[in-house]
Amino acid sequence: MRTADLVAALKAAAEPTRLRILLLLAGGELNVKDLTLILGQSQPRISRHLKLLCEAGLIERFRDGSWVYFHISDRQPGGRLALRLVSDVDPAEASVRRDRERAEALKREREATAQAFFEQHAADWDRIRTLHVAENDVEAAMRRAIGDGPFGLFVDLGTGTGRTLELFADRFTRGLGLDVNQAMLNYAQANLKSKGCLNAQVRHGDIYSLSLADRQADVVVMHQVLHFLSDPALAIREAARVLAPGGKLLIIDFAPHDLEFLRSREAHERLGFPHEQVAGWLKDAGLVPKSTEDLKPKDGDSEEILTVTIWLAERPAAQASVARIGAPAEEVREGAG
Known part of the structure; x- marks a missing residue:
């Protein structure tokens, strides 16, 4: 300077x-x-x-x-x-501690609002996801982006109904879906069992503190998750931490839009993300952005049909892990459920 x-x-x-x-x-x-x-x-x-x-x-x-x-x-x-x-x-100073506690309380309140929405709409979640460009087009683009595999450990963060695990079940040896909402997990477990996805399981997990050791996953997917989060950059960094060298992170979310009613009606924290914002978060997490694709509404679609963006990034094969503060690299913490 x-x-x-x-x-x-x-x-x-x-x-x-x-x-x-x-x-x-x-x-x-x-x-x-x-x-x-x-x-x-x-x-x-x-x-x-x-x-x-x-x-x-x-x-x-x-x-x-x-x-x-x-x-x-x-x-x-x-x-x-x-x-x-x-x-x-000094983090122990009274005013500093008080501000931090208020910020954490605000974050918990917002996340509780989102979880209440998920609890109410668990059975309708796949329908809600169709309120953008056609889901079959999104899923086809996801499969193209991720490649044929085969993959060892495939992790789906914010797994919802388990649909992403079902979609990629033919390309991984072991699939793990994590979600903080028990109603979603119950639905996902039943859904995967009914579809015969025996190589996938779901369990409780905090997207900001995953119950996985460093460098374990071959693929991590975050499908329509970031716009519900109060700190998307932190979630991306935690996803990057668990990626193995050469592993892939696939993010699917909305492009920027102005549908303000989604904040109150569907608990959205963010109204989409610009390409460069997510690319910056990926680079900060030690990943290399590989591709970005926009899936736009077709002519004649409603003005409320949103563009979906797909980002693909990789961890360099020779890169060291992105360490979580206070967690040793070899640690594996089991989540509840």
Whole structure:
């Protein structure tokens, strides 16, 4: 950084509320409403602080529908400086601990809303997934992208009804579907049994802390999962951690759209993702983006039919693992269920 830029950045950070904001954003992306609730300050005041931090290059902003999110990017000099500054703050300090607890409570509340939606709609989940371009087109594109295999361990994160395991059952030796919602798992288990998918099983699992050791999976799939998550980048990093060298990560989700009603009606956290945003998350997780494909609505389709994007990334064959903080590489923790 130039001297002038460094001085401006340090001045911007040298204010109690702005330092609290940096501490919170170091833990994940948040929007203005989130920060207002956590910090207990007015929206205009928080917006002013965010504007100053953005101008100083310490944080970045991106739009998601009518919402604007803020984050710290370690790909930029200002972001790296911000992370160095907050790393020296005592996490046990009362105000820091209180802000962190409020942020975690907000995240739990949102995830509970999403889980309540899944609980209510478990049996209708495959129908709900058809509210975008034709599912048979999506599934055909998924099979093309992933390749013929054969694969050893195939992991489906946010497995829902187990449909993805069923779709790829002819290409893997062992399939494992993980989901945090027990109603979904019950439905998936019955569905897979009825379809004769004896090489696949499902169990409870936290997408942010998978019960798998490093470098185990040949394929990890995240099908229509990211838009429900409060921290998609963290979920991608955890998926990358369990990928074996040469392993593939397949992400299927919506392209950016403006259907705001999906936030309240179907518990969507995000209104789609731009190509470059997901590519950046993949690179940050140590993966190499290999392909991106958009499946767009056909002429005459409803305006509410959404474009689906498929991202494929790989872990370089000679790359070291992406370690989870506090977890040894050889650890295998069994999930419940």
